[in-house]
Amino acid sequence: MKGFALISGLAALGAVSATPTKTDPQPPSKRASLTAVSASGNAFWAGKERFYIRGIDYQPGGASANEDPLADSTVCLRDIKNFQDLGVNTIRVYAVDNSKNHDQCMQALSDAGIYLVLDVNNPQYSINRKTPGPSYNAKYLQSVFATVEMFAKYDNTLAFFSGNEVINDEAGTDQSAPYVKAVTRDMKNYINSRGLRKIPVGYSAADVSQNRMQTAMYMNCGSDDMRSDFFAFNDYSWCNSDFKTSGWDQKVKNFTDYGLPIFLSEWGCIKNRPRKFDELSALMNSEMTGVYSGGLMYEYSVEENDFGIVTLKGNSVDKSDEYDLFKSALKANPAPTGSGGAASTTHSVNCPTSDASWNVNPSLVPQMPEQAQKYMKSGAGGGPGLTGDGSQNAPDSGTSTASITGGQASPTGSGSGKGGKDNAGVSTHGPMDKAPFIVSGLALCFTLFGALLL
Numbered sequence: 124m125k126g127f128a129l130i131s132g133l134a135a136l137g138a139v140s141a142t143p144t145k146t147d148p149q150p151p152s153k154r155a156s157l158t159a160v161s162a163s164g165n166a167f168w169a170g171k172e173r174f175y176i177r178g179i180d181y182q183p184g185g186a187s188a189n190e191d192p193l194a195d196s197t198v199c200l201r202d203i204k205n206f207q208d209l210g211v212n213t214i215r216v217y218a219v220d221n222s223k224n225h226d227q228c229m230q231a232l233s234d235a236g237i238y239l240v241l242d243v244n245n246p247q248y249s250i251n252r253k254t255p256g257p258s259y260n261a262k263y264l265q266s267v268f269a270t271v272e273m274f275a276k277y278d279n280t281l282a283f284f285s286g287n288e289v290i291n292d293e294a295g296t297d298q299s300a301p302y303v304k305a306v307t308r309d310m311k312n313y314i315n316s317r318g319l320r321k322i323p324v325g326y327s328a329a330d331v332s333q334n335r336m337q338t339a340m341y342m343n344c345g346s347d348d349m350r351s352d353f354f355a356f357n358d359y360s361w362c363n364s365d366f367k368t369s370g371w372d373q374k375v376k377n378f379t380d381y382g383l384p385i386f387l388s389e390w391g392c393i394k395n396r397p398r399k400f401d402e403l404s405a406l407m408n409s410e411m412t413g414v415y416s417g418g419l420m421y422e423y424s425v426e427e428n429d430f431g432i433v434t435l436k437g438n439s440v441d442k443s444d445e446y447d448l449f450k451s452a453l454k455a456n457p458a459p460t461g462s463g464g465a466a467s468t469t470h471s472v473n474c475p476t477s478d479a480s481w482n483v484n485p486s487l488v489p490q491m492p493e494q495a496q497k498y499m500k501s502g503a504g505g506g507p508g509l510t511g512d513g514s515q516n517a518p519d520s521g522t523s524t525a526s527i528t529g530g531q532a533s534p535t536g537s538g539s540g541k542g543g544k545d546n547a548g549v550s551t552h553g554p555m556d557k558a559p560f561i562v563s564g565l566a567l568c569f570t571l572f573g574a575l576l577l
Contacts, residue, residue, distance in 0.1 A: 156233055156277075156278040156279065157169070157233050157236065157238065157278055157279045158170045158172075158278070159278045159279075159320060160174050160238060160281045160282075160323075161321065161323070162282075162323040162352045162353055162383070162384050162469075163467075163469065164384075164465050164466045164467045164468055164469055165381065165382060165383055165384055165385070165414070165465055165466040165469065166384050166416055166462070166463070166465035166466070167281070167323070167353075167384050167416050173458075173459075173461065173462055173463050173465060174416070175212075175406075175407065175412070175416055175417035175458045175459070175463075176212070176213045176240070176281075176386050176416055176417035176418055176419060177210070177211055177212050177213065177403075177407075177417050177453060177458060178211045178212060178213030178214055178215060178238075178240070178417070178418070178419040178420070179206065179209070179211050179213075179214055179215075179419060179420050179421075179422065179423050179449075180214070180215045180217075180388075180389055180419050180420065180421045180422040180423065181202070181206075181214040181215060181216055181217075181422070181423045181424075182216070182217045182218070182422060182423075182424070182426070183198065183202070183423070183424045183435055184424075184426070185426035185427055185428075186217065188218075189218055189245060189246060189509055190218060190509075191216075191218050191219045191220040191223065191509065192216060192218075192228075193216060193219055193225045193228040193229065193239075194219065194220050194223040194224070194225060194228070195228075196227045196228055196231075197438065199227075199228035199231060199232075200228070200231055201438055201440065202423065202440070203228075203231050203232060203235050203237070204235075205423075205433065205440060205442075205446075206232075206235060206237055206423075207235040207236070207237070208450065209446070209449060209450045209453060210450060210453040210454060211237065211453065212236060212237060212238060213237065213238045213239070213240060213281060213417075213419065214232070214237060214238075214239060214240070214419075214423075215239075215240045215241075215242070215388065215389075215419045216239060216240075216241055216242065217242045217287070218242070218245055218509065219241060219270065219274075220506075220508045220509045221266065221269045221270045221273055221505075221506025221507070221508060222505060222506050222507065222508030222509075222511075223508070225273070225274070225277075229274075229277045229279065229280075232279055233277070233278070233279045237279065238279045238280070238281040239274070239277070239279055239280050239281060240281050240282045240283075240284065240388075240419070241270070241274055241280060241282070241283055241284065242283075242284040242287055242327070243267050243270045243271065243283055243284065243285065243310070244267075244286065244287070245509055247507075247509065247510070247511055247512075247513035247514065247515075248262075248263050248266035248267070248507065248511070248513060248514045249263070249514075249515075250263070250286065250289060250299060250302050250303065250306065251515060252289050252290075252291075252296055252299050253295075253296075255289075255298065255299040255301075255302040256302070256489070257515070257516070258302075258514065258515050259302050259305060259306070259489055259492070260492050260494075260495075260514060260517040260518075260519045261492045261493075261494035261495040261498075261517065261519050262514040262517035262518075262519070263514035263517065264306075264309060264491070264492065264495040264498065264503075265495070265498060265503045265504070265506075265507075266503075266506055266507050266511070266514065267306065267309070267310065267503075268309075268310075268313050268495075268498050268502075268503035269503040269504065269505060269506030269507075270283075270506060271283060271310055271313060271314060271319070271322075272313075272317060272319060272502060272503060273506065274322075275314065275319040275320050275322055278320075280322055281322070281323070282322060282323040282324070282325060282352075282353065283310060283322055283323070283324045283325075284325065284326065284327045284355070284388070285303060285306045285307040285310055285324055285325065285326055285351075286303040286306065286307075286326050286327065287326075287327040287388075288327065288328065288329040288357070289302075289303050289326075290303065290328065290329065290331075290334065290338055291329045291331050292329070292331045292333050292334070292480075297334065297337075297480075297481055297482055297483050298482070298483070300338065300341055300483045301483065301484075301487060301488045301489055302489055303326055303342075304341065304342065304345075304349055304488050305488050305489040305490075305491065307324055307325070307326065307342070307349070307351050308348050308349045308488070308491075309491050309495070310324045311324050311348055311352070312348055312491075312499065313498065313499060313503075316499040316500065317499070317502060323352035323353050323384070324351065324352050325342070325351040325352050325353035325354055325355060325383075326338075326342050326351055326354060326355065327355045327356065327357065327388040327389075328354070328355065328356035328357065328388075329356070329357060330356065330357045330358055330359050330360070330389075333480040334480045334481050335356060336377060336475070337475040337478075337480070337481040337483075338356075339354045339356075339378070339381065339385075340472050340473065340474060340475040341474060341475055341483060341485070342354055343381065343382060343383050343471055343472050344471055344472055344473060344474035344475075344485065345471070345474065345485075345488070347471075349488060350383075350471055351383065352383065352384070353383050353384040353385065353386070353416075354381070354383055354384075354385050355385065355386050355387065355388035356385075356387065356388060357387070357388055357389035357390070357421070358371075358374075358387050358389070358390050358418075359389075359390070359391060359392045359421075360392070361390070361392055361401070361402050361405075362392035362394040362395050363392070363394075363395040363398065363399050363401065365401070366405050366410065371402075371405055371411070372410075375410065375411055375414050375415070378414050378415075379413075379414055380466070381414070381472065382466075382468075382469055382470035382471060382472060383469060384416050385414060385415050385416065386415060386416045386417050386418050386419075387406075387415070387417075387418025387419065388418070388419055389418075389419060389420075389421040389422075390402055390406075390418045390419065390420055390421060391420055391421040391422075391430060393429060393430055396445075397444055397445050397448060398445050398448060398449075399448060399452070400420065400445075400448055400449050400452035400453075401452070402418075402420075403452045403453060403455075403456040404452075404455075404456050406418055406456075407456040407457065407458060407459060408456075408459075409459070409463070409464060412459055412463035412464055412465070413463060413464030413465060413466075417458075420449060425443075431443075432445045432446040432449055433446055492519050493519075494519045
């Protein structure tokens with residue numbers, strides 16, 4: 124799929140009330156919560172228990188809708204009961220509005236035992252795949268940081284995607300890789316500087332065999348602050364086939380000893396229907412659990428690409444036969460007990476060398492825009508939401524680059540020019556058009572005085 128991650132953040136001052144309501148009887152800090160998930164070795168852990176992602180991608184309306192399903196309790200409560208019925212433990216959301224409140228939906232997910240993997244970008248605030256330099260600016264990062272801080276308060280926020288399918292198989296798109304790496308670094312540094320819970324930050328790669336391994340290696344090389352906390356990729360190669368025919372056996376072999384948690388950010392295939400979801404028999408089997416931490420089935424609702432297992436009509440939900448097949452597959456393939464063969468230590472890898480499908484200088488990565496430095500200390504403030512002015516042509520467009528092994532090095536180059544019109548471009552590889560973005564968000568409420576200081 125090629126969806127995009129939308130933003131979520133703080134409501135404008137006065138628009139979000141901290142006062143409990145009848146449908147929200149207690150503030151988040153007073154309610155029971157799920158055990159926060161962390162990344163260690165090459166796996167995820169909920170406390171001392173190995174955590175496998177057994178989830179579903181959730182994007183009602185599709186990528187073009189640019190809507191936030193977690194800001195509307197009518198929408199999320201309608202669907203959460205089905206997530207619980209299916210037996211999933213994680214959802215991926217591609218779009219959140221960081222100017223709105225998400226307490227009720229996030230609490231309902233927590234009550235149902237469900238975690239969130241969140242994309243932090245949207246069409247207005249994203250890295251432009253075709254001309255990435257100008258779009259990497261302080262205005263963009265403000266939106267990213269606002270989303271991060273907003274969702275860091277929820278214990279069931281499992282992970283953030285710093286980008287989705289920004290790098291694909293089109294000529295020249297590998298030049299956007301340093302900007303994905305820069306945003307990953309910036310998000311991790313923001314989390315540390317602001318003293319937020321260390322929610323794992325990583326990248327969701329396109330289903331592109333030509334540069335999948337180079338992308339993975341690139342995201343796990345260099346200094347610790349520039350390395351991702353995990354790597355994820357979208358995969359549509361198992362079409363009611365088997366472990367070897369699909370090539371999954373080679374993908375396990377290729378990523379053995381990668382040094383970070385790996386999972387499938389999208390999996391599925393509709394070439395042969397009905398879908399049997401046999402992928403779960405491999406994902407939850409010892410042939411994969413030593414390397415992979417599960418994945419997210421694409422997807423919940425039927426959109427233009429016809430992958431969904433339910434049809435949404437207003438407040439009603441029509442379940443297809445594949446809904447029951449997915450539910451049965453989850454039940455038949457429970458999460459393994461114990462460590463599942465996970466490695467106990469995390470490690471980096473060598474940066475990939477250049478070849479015909481990868482032309483990235485591993486010694487350079489964009490330096491964070493100077494105007495964004497203030498957010499590290501003072502916070503990013505309220506988010507601009509999904510309909511803000513956008514960041515593609517912000518005044519501070521144009522970035523400098525620094526050594527990949529030393530993010531604070533002196534600039535060694537610069538980017539210039541005006542941002543493009545189409546955000547990050549639209550990848551044509553895979554089952555669906557999904558704009559790749561990079562965003563992240565901020566804290567819950569600010570006092571009027573604090574907001575004015577920003």
